[in-house]
Structure formats: C-alpha cells, structure tokens
Amino acid sequence: MAAPDPPSPARRHPGPASPPPSSNLSFGRLLAQFDSDSDSDSDARMTWGGEGTLYWLIxxxxxxxxxxxxxRLTVQC
Known part of the structure; x- marks a missing residue:
C-alpha cells in the first residue's frame, strides 16, 4: 500500500497581514492571527465573519x- 501524500503546506492570505483593530492594540501583543481562507483550492476553507480575521492578543x-x-480573542470583519 502506498504512503499517503504529505499534507499541503499552510497557505497565507495573499495580501499583507492586517494589524489587529486599533482599539485592542493597548491590550497587549499579537499572539496569533488567523485570516479567512475561502479559496476553493485551499484545504482550510474557513471564514470568520465573511472575510474577517481572528486575533489572539496577550x-x-x-x-x-x-x-x-x-x-483575548477579537474578530475583525
């Protein structure tokens, strides 16, 4: 039996990473950012409020x- 194909590499949004909403910048540092990925060719196909972004701040x-x-989690749509 053949070995399964390796998972495809993670894809990033083609545009520049957007900064967290300015109202949350005083809270702390950006810990993680997840952009929406609605591309039908992508393995993820996840969207946050349409084409939004999730930000984890600490x-x-x-x-x-x-x-x-x-x-703290915040969503920018």
Missing part, C-alpha cells in the same frame, strides 16, 4: 508568566 506580563488563559 499582555506582555501574562505572556512572560505563561498565563495563556488570559489571552
């Missing part, structure tokens, strides 16, 4: 102390 002191339960 305060520097919480990051340093590994308090990831204090991270």
């Amino acid at each position: 305060r520097p002191e919480d990051l340093a102390a590994h308090r990831f339960d204090q991270a």
